[in-house]
Amino acid sequence: MEEIKRFGVSIESGLLEKFDRYINSNNYRNRSEALRDLIRKELVHDQWTKTGEEVAGAIVIVYDHHSHDVVGRLLEIQHDCSSIIISSQHIHLDHKNCLEIIVVKGKIDRIDELASKLKSIKGVKHATLSRSTLGKNI
Amino acid sequence: MEEIKRFGVSIESGLLEKFDRYINSNNYRNRSEALRDLIRKELVHDQWTKTGEEVAGAIVIVYDHHSHDVVGRLLEIQHDCSSIIISSQHIHLDHKNCLEIIVVKGKIDRIDELASKLKSIKGVKHATLSRSTLGKNI
């Protein structure tokens, strides 16, 4: 079990009042919980600005599986980058459209490169990259 | 097979030159392919500003599964929102940390609400929402 530290925070009463309203409407149980979340969000955001860092993330793509050879190209690129891919998951959105989620773990520049390659495949209509974390010490 | 339309675009030569370099370094095969991607990205971004629209997306959370009752709370909330959840996938990052991806489909305000609830659970360290699309007509 990790050690918990405690320290005091000073804050203007008007700002604290607004923050307490925010805490309430965002389902937090107390100020510490909300502050820890803000700190973690900032640290993860900060980490993604440093290309050499190890992170986790998810690439979400939507594609038309009827489009010429899109499935073959997707497999080929994923195999070339297999060392940073943990798993993938496939959803049939409708007769034509697929949503695929590729979970990745590795250095930021390699993840960015994979996301860029997947996005540019003919037939891939949309791609996003969720910038997440390995969760160590945060 | 969907009908393909063709139209002419006028563009300053300096801007076109820069765009051609961008196309090249981002693995696109031709200008049409790159332009279609820019159009789709803008349309999906635009759609996510309208709370009543139907979209698809993925909520990525990282949590410490040892944290008090986090697994129970996650299941409870997901069951309450089962009508917008398509599937979920679980990755063991290390002994303590889990990464979970929840694929969602539905109205934007309901998806936002689910993401906010998951984020505020004690034990959930980080949450992101990938704003994607159902892929219809784009």
Added chain:
Amino acid sequence: MEEIKRFGVSIESGLLEKFDRYINSNNYRNRSEALRDLIRKELVHDQWTKTGEEVAGAIVIVYDHHSHDVVGRLLEIQHDCSSIIISSQHIHLDHKNCLEIIVVKGKIDRIDELASKLKSIKGVKHATLSRSTLGKNI
């Protein structure tokens, strides 16, 4: 002088260590100062999701002043929206390009509408909107 409140925060030692490094490399003098900034950033971000709120901001545009009637159109639109414009500032980037900053104050939907109108003027090459705050009680 506004009243200062003080309260205790509990945080895991590993997370606190990482936060202290962040504080240090981002020039903050102490934890309270950094936490107040994170809280304010989140509150302002939250406020900009509610279209009826009163906010302040800055629209930054870059345009080619030789382009047909761009100066006339810019003036016309700004006069139509004069109730939300506080001031504007003009920079000569080079012989052809101007950077103009329009400071705005008012309801979010009206500011978004103005930014969209300015962006679509022929000759305006780029437009961004800085989402800031009136500073009241934060």
Added chain:
Amino acid sequence: MEEIKRFGVSIESGLLEKFDRYINSNNYRNRSEALRDLIRKELVHDQWTKTGEEVAGAIVIVYDHHSHDVVGRLLEIQHDCSSIIISSQHIHLDHKNCLEIIVVKGKIDRIDELASKLKSIKGVKHATLSRSTLGKNI
């Protein structure tokens, strides 16, 4: 007068229909104008990922001018970075709060550093950085 080039674009009819609606509701006069804007937005966004590039931008800060020595610190930091600052503009939001816009031009890493320093001053409540462009060849 810069040379205008013309080329053909192929696009699925469903996507084109959606794009035409977007063009219409965003005040563009024709497809070329809207496509040029999308291309420029993407190129500027791309440029800001490369720290050595020359760009233009605006740092918007909101601060309480009563706060201990905030005005002195702001001046000091701005003088240290005078080579990348073009001008600044000051707005009195109310009795206490000021909004200041600092227009910058230079390398991205130096601009980021200045924005970070200004943000961390005690009394500065909020800071944003508008990522714009020098407008050359775009």
